Amino acid sequence: MTTHSNPEPTASGASAAAATAARIRIVLVGTQHPGNIGSAARAMKTMGLDRLVLVAPEVAPNRESEALAAGADDVLAAARTCATVAEAVSDCTLVLGCTARSRRIALGQLAPREAASRLVARAGTGGEVALLFGRERTGLDNEELQQCHAAVHIPANPDYSSLNLAAAVQVLSYELRLALLDAGAGAEPARVDPPASHAELEGFFGQLGEVLEQIDFHKGRSPESALRKFRRLFLRADLDAREVRLLRGVLADVERSVRLAGADGAGQG
Amino acid sequence: MTTHSNPEPTASGASAAAATAARIRIVLVGTQHPGNIGSAARAMKTMGLDRLVLVAPEVAPNRESEALAAGADDVLAAARTCATVAEAVSDCTLVLGCTARSRRIALGQLAPREAASRLVARAGTGGEVALLFGRERTGLDNEELQQCHAAVHIPANPDYSSLNLAAAVQVLSYELRLALLDAGAGAEPARVDPPASHAELEGFFGQLGEVLEQIDFHKGRSPESALRKFRRLFLRADLDAREVRLLRGVLADVERSVRLAGADGAGQG
Known part of the structure; x- marks a missing residue:
């Protein structure tokens, strides 16, 4: 020994x-x-x-x-x-x-x-x-x-x-x-982009929830279960702040597209 | 992750x-x-x-x-x-x-x-x-x-x-x-849901690319850089097959919303 x-x-x-x-x-x-x-x-x-x-x-x-x-x-x-x-x-x-x-x-x-x-x-x-x-x-x-x-x-x-x-x-x-x-002994190499903060992630999840409503994703089902699944997968991805901005950019463009449809009086059926 | x-x-x-x-x-x-x-x-x-x-x-x-x-x-x-x-x-x-x-x-x-x-x-x-x-x-x-x-x-x-x-x-x-x-300890425990296959992931990335075009996400910039970033973050999330279906459901609803706008002849300006 x-x-x-x-x-x-x-x-x-x-x-x-x-x-x-x-x-x-x-x-x-x-x-x-x-x-x-x-x-x-x-x-x-x-x-x-x-x-x-x-x-x-x-x-x-x-x-x-x-x-x-x-x-x-x-x-x-x-x-x-x-x-x-x-x-x-x-x-x-x-x-x-x-x-x-x-x-x-x-x-x-x-x-x-x-x-x-x-x-x-x-x-x-x-x-x-x-x-x-x-x-x-x-x-x-x-x-x-x-x-x-x-x-x-x-x-x-x-x-x-x-x-x-x-x-x-x-x-x-x-x-x-x-x-x-x-x-x-030796620290990990720094990430290029800073990881997203809790507040940034919550902002993204909030916007995602609104967009899912706007595109009628839930179709009468309760939104909670889907939102839980999205939270899980995006939290697991350990997003950085730029990635959150990228995803929110997509959501903003979806919102704009849907608004255009609404503004032009497009019916849903 | x-x-x-x-x-x-x-x-x-x-x-x-x-x-x-x-x-x-x-x-x-x-x-x-x-x-x-x-x-x-x-x-x-x-x-x-x-x-x-x-x-x-x-x-x-x-x-x-x-x-x-x-x-x-x-x-x-x-x-x-x-x-x-x-x-x-x-x-x-x-x-x-x-x-x-x-x-x-x-x-x-x-x-x-x-x-x-x-x-x-x-x-x-x-x-x-x-x-x-x-x-x-x-x-x-x-x-x-x-x-x-x-x-x-x-x-x-x-x-x-x-x-x-x-x-x-x-x-x-x-x-x-x-x-x-x-x-x-013996073998690794099984995941509840099977991980997404390469083909399933590629199907998702392909649809994502189309939707980004439809909502005019790129605005004249080359799409490659954005698509690379999306691939990176979603691959890091280690998605399972159900999660890929969930994400593709969102994309399908976005496509439907955008199509409605287009069918009604909504101009983009």
Whole structure:
């Protein structure tokens, strides 16, 4: 058996890793117990992460949170609180959401290791990224998951998968730390074009929804199912900002064509 | 970007993994707070481990342990208590001990991933193996460490390395589970929907090219550059056959709308 050391970043690698870590935010959505917010802050800090965002917690951080944060009260004190997931991640170009495995989610599922590696790769090239954790009992709801590029699933024991919130944050933060230490060696080449932000993508999805109505795509069916499918495929494509502009250009031309038909009083039958 | 599932063991892989897991024991040495014994049992069970051994706990498992074990009270109830580390691991052929990094330990140090892979490899060939966790404040003492084949170090934030006992058990149990799943993994899981064939994709790109002409997307510019960009983004999305049909449905509706405008003699200016 050989003697091993764990990989440690070099001095310059360490500061690059710190800059990358600072672009990774942990987002707790609808947390029910304030103690769990403190435990999550502690789990983050043990792994060198310090950007915590709370979306509509049921109870704001309080003394119980502070007690469980132990020495991570600085992370807790710096936590930002938002009303919605959209507000929490609007400037992010990669958003992943932790879920229990579920058949009804049609999102791509990543293992924690792969998720961490993608988040760190993106953050390493200057992008803001977010990892979402849902409510203790019910997780993230469908609307929240639809704002994620992919889901992350911790491959727990199927007969007893009740990791508590802090344990899930601990496992993912640990994987993020390993990925950050790994990345100390050499960062990924930068993308030519900046990835699209959450707000840019939502603008595109909004316009797509309008155009589908205008061309009577749904034909009496409910639009939600089709829109979910389009969100899924375009989020998976990991669009850059120029590609979103390109797609919106197509939509604008479709709208113009349809308007011309309408303006000329063209009947639909 | 591809759609991934996490590896799941096949039926026979699962039972082999269970037999291997049953040869891995988690040993808590000199635990001070009985609640932590319960939390550790829970962390183990979420990752499919159930053999817990207690060496001289300061307080025997009690109601607090049970409360924190949540649904893992079976693991707690089956826990064996020993007086010494030697008694706890006497039949083991591989014994690893978790430590904070320390210069005074002359033991080889393993990262959690490597430790898990060695423990699982040994257990997979029929050997009994043990992973030791020390006291909350002081860890394992030198005499205990000297009974270990190697030390395991979680690469925590050097400025704040205070993982609590349950968090450390969670991280190592998670790595053990991944190693167990790896060992049992067979073929790649099938996608729900078959990926689109080359011909299906080319059919889509051909129709897209026609529609872009019909809505005057290019406006005098050469179409090639735009088409290249669309190919790139849709190929990156790794579309399945259903998604190609969905997208072609949109294009068909756009064509119909534009035809209506044309049939009614709507001028373009």
